[in-house]
Amino acid sequence: MTFSSPNFSTTSLHRKPGLLRNRANAAMTAVAATFATIAVLPLIFVIAYVLIKGITVLSPSIFFELPPPPGLDGGGIGNALIGTLVVTLISCVFAVPVGVGGGIYLAEFSQGNKFAEFVRFGTNVLAGVPSIIAGVFIYGLVVSTRVLFGNSYSAVAGGLALAVLMLPTIIKTTDEGLKLVPQELRWGALGVGASTFVTTMKVVLPAAVAPIATGVVLAIARSAGETAPLIFTALFSPFWPEGIFKPLATMSVLIFNFAIMPYEAQITLAWAASFVLVVMILGMNIFARWISGFAQR
Amino acid sequence: MEATRRDLLYTLRHRPASDKLVDNGFRSLVTALAALVGIVLLAIFLVVFWEAREAIHLFGLNFITSTTWNPVEEKFGAFTAIYGTILTSVLALLLAVPLGVGTAIFLTENFIHQKYRTIISNMVELLAAIPSVVLGLWAIFVLEPTIRPVLNVIHNKLGFIPIFSTPANGPGFMPAVLILVVMLLPIITAISRDCLNQVPPDLRQAAYGIGATRWTSIFQVILPAAISGIIGGIMLALGRAMGETMAVTMIIGNSTSFNLSWFAPGNTIAALLANQFGEADGIQVSALMYAALVLMIITFIVNVLAQWIVKRLSLKYD
Amino acid sequence: MSFTTHITDVPNDQVAITCDNVTISYGSFEAVKSVFLEVPRGKVTAFIGPSGCGKSTVLRCFNRMNDLIPSFSLKGRIIYEGQDLYEPKVDPVEVRRRIGMVFQRPNPFPKSIYENIAFGARINGYTGDMDELVERSLRRAAVWDECKDKLQESGYSLSGGQQQRLCIARTIATQPDVILMDEPCSALDPISTLKVEETMHELKKEFTIVIVTHNMQQAVRVSDMTAFYNAVAVEGGSGKVGYLVEFDETANIFNNPKQQSTQEYVSGRFG
Ligand SMILES: Nc1ncnc2c1ncn2[C@@H]1O[C@H](COP(=O)(O)OP(=O)(O)O)[C@@H](O)[C@H]1O
Numbered sequence: 001m002t003f004s005s006p007n008f009s010t011t012s013l014h015r016k017p018g019l020l021r022n023r024a025n026a027a028m029t030a031v032a033a034t035f036a037t038i039a040v041l042p043l044i045f046v047i048a049y050v051l052i053k054g055i056t057v058l059s060p061s062i063f064f065e066l067p068p069p070p071g072l073d074g075g076g077i078g079n080a081l082i083g084t085l086v087v088t089l090i091s092c093v094f095a096v097p098v099g100v101g102g103g104i105y106l107a108e109f110s111q112g113n114k115f116a117e118f119v120r121f122g123t124n125v126l127a128g129v130p131s132i133i134a135g136v137f138i139y140g141l142v143v144s145t146r147v148l149f150g151n152s153y154s155a156v157a158g159g160l161a162l163a164v165l166m167l168p169t170i171i172k173t174t175d176e177g178l179k180l181v182p183q184e185l186r187w188g189a190l191g192v193g194a195s196t197f198v199t200t201m202k203v204v205l206p207a208a209v210a211p212i213a214t215g216v217v218l219a220i221a222r223s224a225g226e227t228a229p230l231i232f233t234a235l236f237s238p239f240w241p242e243g244i245f246k247p248l249a250t251m252s253v254l255i256f257n258f259a260i261m262p263y264e265a266q267i268t269l270a271w272a273a274s275f276v277l278v279v280m281i282l283g284m285n286i287f288a289r290w291i292s293g294f295a296q297r
Numbered sequence: 298m299e300a301t302r303r304d305l306l307y308t309l310r311h312r313p314a315s316d317k318l319v320d321n322g323f324r325s326l327v328t329a330l331a332a333l334v335g336i337v338l339l340a341i342f343l344v345v346f347w348e349a350r351e352a353i354h355l356f357g358l359n360f361i362t363s364t365t366w367n368p369v370e371e372k373f374g375a376f377t378a379i380y381g382t383i384l385t386s387v388l389a390l391l392l393a394v395p396l397g398v399g400t401a402i403f404l405t406e407n408f409i410h411q412k413y414r415t416i417i418s419n420m421v422e423l424l425a426a427i428p429s430v431v432l433g434l435w436a437i438f439v440l441e442p443t444i445r446p447v448l449n450v451i452h453n454k455l456g457f458i459p460i461f462s463t464p465a466n467g468p469g470f471m472p473a474v475l476i477l478v479v480m481l482l483p484i485i486t487a488i489s490r491d492c493l494n495q496v497p498p499d500l501r502q503a504a505y506g507i508g509a510t511r512w513t514s515i516f517q518v519i520l521p522a523a524i525s526g527i528i529g530g531i532m533l534a535l536g537r538a539m540g541e542t543m544a545v546t547m548i549i550g551n552s553t554s555f556n557l558s559w560f561a562p563g564n565t566i567a568a569l570l571a572n573q574f575g576e577a578d579g580i581q582v583s584a585l586m587y588a589a590l591v592l593m594i595i596t597f598i599v600n601v602l603a604q605w606i607v608k609r610l611s612l613k614y615d
Numbered sequence: 616m617s618f619t620t621h622i623t624d625v626p627n628d629q630v631a632i633t634c635d636n637v638t639i640s641y642g643s644f645e646a647v648k649s650v651f652l653e654v655p656r657g658k659v660t661a662f663i664g665p666s667g668c669g670k671s672t673v674l675r676c677f678n679r680m681n682d683l684i685p686s687f688s689l690k691g692r693i694i695y696e697g698q699d700l701y702e703p704k705v706d707p708v709e710v711r712r713r714i715g716m717v718f719q720r721p722n723p724f725p726k727s728i729y730e731n732i733a734f735g736a737r738i739n740g741y742t743g744d745m746d747e748l749v750e751r752s753l754r755r756a757a758v759w760d761e762c763k764d765k766l767q768e769s770g771y772s773l774s775g776g777q778q779q780r781l782c783i784a785r786t787i788a789t790q791p792d793v794i795l796m797d798e799p800c801s802a803l804d805p806i807s808t809l810k811v812e813e814t815m816h817e818l819k820k821e822f823t824i825v826i827v828t829h830n831m832q833q834a835v836r837v838s839d840m841t842a843f844y845n846a847v848a849v850e851g852g853s854g855k856v857g858y859l860v861e862f863d864e865t866a867n868i869f870n871n872p873k874q875q876s877t878q879e880y881v882s883g884r885f886g
């Protein structure tokens with residue numbers, strides 16, 4: 001054989017960690033890992049702090065009592081807890097039918113026409129409208145004009161502002177959820193002589209109920225924590241809710257108002273409300289994941 | 298004939314008029330509901346514009362460049378708030394983009410086991426679910442006191458630079474920027490991760506196939522392929538940052554006078570609205586509405602640009 | 616039986632559906648051009664031809680299933696019981712209650728087997744005994760034995776072939792006049808295919824059936840009449856235009872076709 005044996009010192013395939021490219025690689029990997037760590041840390045810090053702070057101040061009475069007058073101790077967030085539920089419920093009453101209906105139009109009836117294109121564009125723009133603007137809008141439309149039977153600030157106004165923010169999420173998830181339903185299912189229903197109404201309501205919508213429910217729950221979770229749209233629509237009240245046409249307290253506005261007060265009792269309540277709100281919202285997020293996981297089975 | 302007799306059992310061969318009415322009614326109803334999106338959007342613009350018309354008439358375009366915000370003399374200019382809006386969101390982006398995109402790369406490459414990647418992904422997404430008012434509370438009581446000594450060290454060493462020229466003693470631009478970073482991270486990470494996942498695997502294999510190292514292929518092949526989607530995501534995050542209200546309002550200090558220093562109290566349009574709207578009346582309400590209009594127009598442009606960029610991406614890969 | 620090309624509007628109990636110079640387009644693209652055809656009542660008619668020649672397109676016009684496609688348009692007349700199906704006054708939903716359809720892929724509803732059958736019957740206002748109808752329909756679709764113990768289970772718990780027979784049962788439960796089948800066996804294994812073919816033999820005693828098939832043996836086995844479609848490239852056109860080449864008794868189409876291209880197709884020389 002005339003070939004010389006290969007010279008391993010120059011052609012070895014062993015990895016040489018000292019090479020510049022390998023050092024640069026290792027360095028970049030370390031940077032990326034650090035970034036990922038930094039990205040996760042705030043969550044851990046915030047959650048841990050809110051949970052620890054919350055648990056130490058939590059007592060059963062906090063859920064059933066009114067906030068104390070400034071300077072006094074004790075009290076609770078009972079009215080704000082009810083208020084958050086009421087306002088969120090009102091926002092659902094407006095946003096869910098409109099959002100699901102609009103989504104049904106986009107997915108089932110529009111056949112990709114110009115109008116549908118415009119609605120989809122509008123939905124995306126609406127999704128980008130700052131939440132404070134939703135509050136300003138409802139203030140100008142409902143609160144300052146007193147169109148709601150002469151009432152200015154009210155739970156309904158707050159619910160409307162939240163509904164404006166929920167609408168795009170619900171439309172989008174309905175639209176996308178319905179598009180996942182196989183076309184053959186619609187054909188099957190139409191093929192036995194079902195009308196579009198029956199096909200949509202009895203066959204298509206039930207088949208897409210999981211993704212739609214996921215979107216609705218996520219939208220509710222987001223709106224339950226919204227504050228900006230509520231501060232000058234639902235306003236705040238130190239009393240128990242007096243009806244849906246009167247101002248009322250919500251947990252998020254309570255946190256905002258109490259955080260900057262110079263009283264220990266109020267700040268304690270702000271932490272308690274944060275705890276309840278975060279647990280509620282994380283719970284809803286996990287519930288939403290469970291629904292969508294359920295659908296994939 | 299038996300077939301005919303059976304046929305009689307089917308009473309709805311001909312649809313009753315009511316059935317057709319329901320069908321047409323349903324179609325009209327959902328069309329109207331879809332149209333409501335456009336109507337709401339239009340109404341938002343109209344209502345804000347209508348309420349702002351007095352201030353627009355009085356202050357004109359000077360409103361954007363003037364720094365006076367004086368409710369007593371009823372002279373209003375939104376420059377301080379506009380400057381604060383842009384400064385905080387751009388600074389926050391400068392910090393959040395490398396962190397978010399880096400995290401996204403870490404989550405789409407196989408550095409660690411898929412199980413842990415999913416856990417980290419989910420945690421970052423949960424961060425997006427925490428209400429901003431809670432982050433604001435945390436910023437007041439935890440974040441700001443923690444970073445204050447650090448900011449003061451910078452002030453002592455580099456105080457000759459105008460942007461560090463005041464000591465940090467409480468709320469101000471910098472804590473607001475940091476809390477914005479926390480809020481933007483999940484958005485940027487999630488969108489970048491989705492864009493990176495969409496890059497066709499062939500591209501990565503091609504890069505590895507010619508002997509590129511992992512990071513060479515990331516920087517030269519994978520990132521460029523995903524870049525327009527990532528930029529679209531960054532634009533969306535920018536829109537979000539400029540409109541973000543609660544956390545910023547609670548920690549920025551809400552000063553209506555202009556200050557170049559990043560450690561001084563400042564303002565944003567959203568914070569201005571959240572703070573003053575409740576107590577305002579007369580021309581001040583109109584001025585605030587004018588500021589809201591400016592915010593809407595800025596975020597509208599940013600969002601439409603983001604949509605346009607994302608659309609161009611999807612054309613390339615579908 | 617001999618067929619004339621003369622088209623009349625007079626209801627003719629020998630003819631179920633008549634195509635009178637039907638041209639179908641998607642947007643500006645003409646998919647099928649100038650079809651004249653008389654689908655005989657009480658028989659099985661097969662549509663054969665290379666793929667893309669417009670068999671499904673024609674079939675789907677018979678119960679206005681193409682209405683779902685925005686770009687669809689039709690010229691000419693499709694006459695059923697003396698009425699043009701594409702007259703503005705005609706309600707496509709009522710058309711589909713008379714002319715049922717079985718699709719290429721089994722598409723049971725995400726409901727129980729029982730509900731799959733009852734759904735269509737209820738929509739058609741069925742007033743008889745529902746349990747009896749479900750059993751009778753499943754029996755006639757030759758899937759009763761597989762279903763009888765699990766009527767309350769989901770339709771998806773059945774195998775592909777069983778699902779397709781469930782879909783056939785669902786269609787016959789509405790007691791339509793005509794049943795359209797678009798390659799009903801193309802997603803099925805050979806054994807399920809044979810079972811579905813047996814079902815068809817059973818059904819043709821009572822229904823008019825039009826079936827699109829890729830499988831020429833299947834056409835020979837199940838059909839009385841066969842229509843052969845082909846597609847040709849036209850100058851200036853954006854694609855191939857389908858047309859009806861020849862329509863005759865199945866035996867004639869396969870043994871002594873009149874057209875050259877039919878001869879080539881049935882002898883397997885193209886397609
Ligand atoms: N929804 C549609 N939109 C546009 N063109 C279509 C559509 N459906 C079918 N076509 C076209 O019409 C022609 C006939 O299609 P089809 O009827 O499905 O053929 P076959 O069933 O004989 O295979 C083909 O060229 C096909 O591309």
Ligand SMILES: [Mg+2]
Pocket residue numbers: 670671672827
């Ligand atoms: Mg076909």
